[in-house]
Ligand SMILES: Nc1ncnc2c1ncn2[C@@H]1O[C@H](COP(=O)(O)OP(=O)(O)OP(=O)(O)O)[C@@H](O)[C@H]1O
């Protein structure tokens with residue numbers, strides 16, 4: 113990334129590397145530009161370096177190499193308390209010896225706000241998260257969800273322009289989680305915040321974010337809006353990691369700009385879209401989403417290749433049927449079909465022909 | 480609401496409370512049986528001896544059993560009565576009794592606590608009591624002039640009742656004058672208050688030094704990775720594994736005038752050979768050796784409160800805009816208060832009663848109150864005074880404990 117591109121980047125990671133022990137790189141050449149007001153999520157498996165990136169941005173870890181810029185300024189040398197970044201920790205980190213009100217007042221006190229101003233801001237922040245009546249409670253007297261809200265309010269009370277959240281909802285149950293996702297999203301929109309959010313819950317990442325950065329092995333595998341990430345994964349890792357996915361290994365037979373013919377290892381030919389393949393004869397892994405697999409001839413594009421499948425198991429899931437099949441030697445091929453009126457009922461042992469639109473089958477790098 | 484709860488019954492119609500009590504009775508009895516050995520142990524090794532000690536400090540019948548006639552005379556004649564013939568007659572009768580029962584020594588010792596030289600007065604006079612003839616008001620003073628001393632009579636009067644606060648008075652450098660009014664003893668003899676003061680001051684100093692030294696160590700222990708912190712913990716606990724005498728002796732080797740530290744300073748040219756510093760057999764020796772011995776008692780409680788404090792608290796504070804000093808002072812420090820208070824209480828109480836180290840390396844001005852208690856137990860054999868001194872010490876410790884409970888709360892105590 114060059115210096116001319118910095119004008120729209122509010123937060124920028126410029127060729128950032130990080131090593132804790134001098135032997136392995138935990139973050140390898142990270143380049144990331146986050147726009148003002150954007151909600152960016154870092155998603156990835158455990159140990160992929162998400163927290164490390166957040167800690168470097170917050171100033172608790174130093175980048176081993178490269179520059180981190182905030183609002184055009186290099187902040188590598190700026191100590192954490194001068195960065196003005198709000199942060200929500202996974203365990204909330206509410207100060208146990210202070211009441212909720214004192215917790216919220218703390219960032220204002222260290223910034224030298226007067227008493228009346230502090231009180232007004234604290235009240236506003238508490239009302240913002242609907243916790244106005246709890247100012248005199250101790251954190252230990254709050255439920256997990258309430259502590260979460262207070263941690264959020266505390267990170268926002270001093271009006272930071274950038275807020276970092278490290279798995280803030282990790283400890284909550286599913287329902288509360290969904291509710292808090294909505295609340296965080298609402299605050300993001302109402303206050304015009306820039307949010308960098310870390311999670312390893314892909315559902316959370318897809319519903320909340322403007323863009324998602326998928327981390328693996330210290331690198332960003334793909335940086336894209338949720339829709340692109342799900343429908344147009346760039347590589348096998350992303351396809352695997354986001355949502356459910358069928359993989360068919362094979363070799364490229366024919367290749368044109370927007371179409372590829374792949375010969376599977378068991379001999380069948382299928383049509384797909386080339387993504388990560390460059391030459392004929394190359395190994396590839398074809399990825400197809402279970403809900404894009406069709407078994408009724410009238411739903412398939414004319415002339416497309418179909419492939420033989422044996423139904424192994426049909427699971428009724430209410431809104432959908434999940435059908436596990438034996439396809440091209442793999443017994444883990446899954447098809448999802450909507451539970452509509454008059455849907456054809458499949459039974460185990462049945463032999464069918466399945467197919468798909470070529471743009472839904474993506475020929476990616478071999479794993 | 481209360482009506483509803485009062486009527487709660489079990490399925491088969493018994494009152495719920497009775498059923499609950501029955502089901503818990505067995506568990507409670509087992510629990511009692513389990514603590515019984517400990518209870519007995521505490522009773523035999525703490526409650527009884529301490530009770531004994533406290534009663535010794537206010538009860539001494541050495542004189543009263545040896546002098547029944549004087550006791551009767553003191554009962555009939557209030558303080559300030561003239562010492563007349565009847566008094567001397569009672570004295571002679573008692574001296575007679577003491578001679579027969581061989582009690583003059585112990586009775587004399589009891590009076591000797593108050594007025595020195597009285598023991599020989601009693602034993603000498605008892606030996607010659609058969610030579611005395613009436614009128615005793617003449618013959619007794621003729622035997623020994625000291626018998627007319629009003630102070631002696633005052634001392635005998637107070638010793639004739641076995642229950643007495645005299646030992647506590649003595650332990651506070653107080654005494655009674657001829658008229659029985661409580662006054663300070665002569666400046667030359669005032670030692671106990673000074674020693675109490677020194678004990679408290681040195682203990683406070685040692686506690687302070689321990690706190691200052693232990694805080695960073697405990698912090699390091701709490702933040703280092705486990706493998707390294709275990710090694711450090713072994714170093715901290717090392718003093719516990721060596722004999723107290725060995726440790727103290729090694730301080731003597733290090734600190735004496737011809738010792739390692741002085742020689743090092745001389746060879747480095749920091750001090751001259753004639754300017755070797757006296758670091759042992761004085762207060763400095765007491766402070767250094769006791770700080771070393773008591774340091775683990777400060778480190779452990781501190782460590783136990785610091786270990787569970789997650790680093791995210793300080794990080795949160797920093798991210799909220801606090802400098803590292805502010806984050807430490809406002810966030811970290813307050814959370815370590817229970818550990819600091821527990822460690823300080825422990826070290827202070829231990830050092831207030833410390834005996835062996837000051838005895839070995841304290842010299843003259845490094846002696847603490849315990850050394851004087853030991854002196855009265857072993858040398859002067861004034862057990863009642865020793866008991867009174869120990870009683871005062873115990874009282875002081877209890878006051879401290881109470882204060883701690885008021886300020887920090889005993890349920891916040893974390894000892895390790
Ligand atoms: N303080 C540290 N010292 C040494 N190694 C560390 C340190 N913190 C993290 N690591 C290592 O760096 C790698 C990335 O860790 P990081 O905490 O960034 O992962 P993460 O993506 O946040 O994972 P998770 O989803 O489990 O929180 C891991 O292999 C971890 O072991």
Ligand SMILES: [Mg+2]
Pocket residue numbers: 162163164278
């Ligand atoms: Mg993490």
